[in-house]
Amino acid sequence: MATLKVGLVSPEREVWSGEAKMVVAQTIEGSLGILPGHAPVLGVLLDGSVVKIEPADGGAPVLAAVGSGFFSVAADEVSVLAEQVERDxxxxxxxxxxxxxxxxxxxxxxxxxxxxxxxxxxxxxxxx
Known part of the structure; x- marks a missing residue:
């Protein structure tokens, strides 16, 4: 099964990293679901939104409240960089x-x- 390599980080720390089946983020243009094989994209996170990561191991979804920031998708790697990140x-x-x-x-x-x-x-x- 194809997976995404995901990193969720703030300026202070790496909040979560690992393999995931899917990432959902709210951008200033709307909600975006990212699956393996997604086209490269760079987006601006909606300040005061929730990022959801579904781990590849089938564990509980990772939910995080995020402040302003951005995310990038390239070659099945997703980086979520936010000024504030608070895990569920x-x-x-x-x-x-x-x-x-x-x-x-x-x-x-x-x-x-x-x-x-x-x-x-x-x-x-x-x-x-």
């Missing part, structure tokens, strides 16, 4: 809920804090 298992749900409440009460023109809080909750498996 690292997310403090109570903190994310507080951040969402604060973002909603601020009524700011910039929707980024709200998108980031919602992404953290979605990555943690909480419906929002």
């Amino acid at each position: 298992e690292e997310i403090d749900v109570d903190d994310a809920k507080r951040a969402l409440d604060e973002a909603l009460s601020a009524e700011a023109e910039d929707a980024t804090p709200e998108r980031r809080a919602r992404a953290r909750l979605r990555a943690a498996g909480v419906e929002v």
Whole structure:
């Protein structure tokens, strides 16, 4: 079975790397699903979105809330580079809920804090 070599990184650390069956990322142009054999592409991540990686070993999907960044696909290698990355298992749900409440009460023109809080909750498996 063909697989993708995937790396999910932030400036501070490598968050996840390994073989995957599929990667799904939200870009500024919409959602993109990447399978083995995908054409080369470079995309800009939607700030405050969730990246989903389905490991090739059949393990649980890797979900991560990401901030601004980009991804590239070339020769069955996928690199996801984001300024902020928080894995599902690292997310403090109570903190994310507080951040969402604060973002909603601020009524700011910039929707980024709200998108980031919602992404953290979605990555943690909480419906929002």
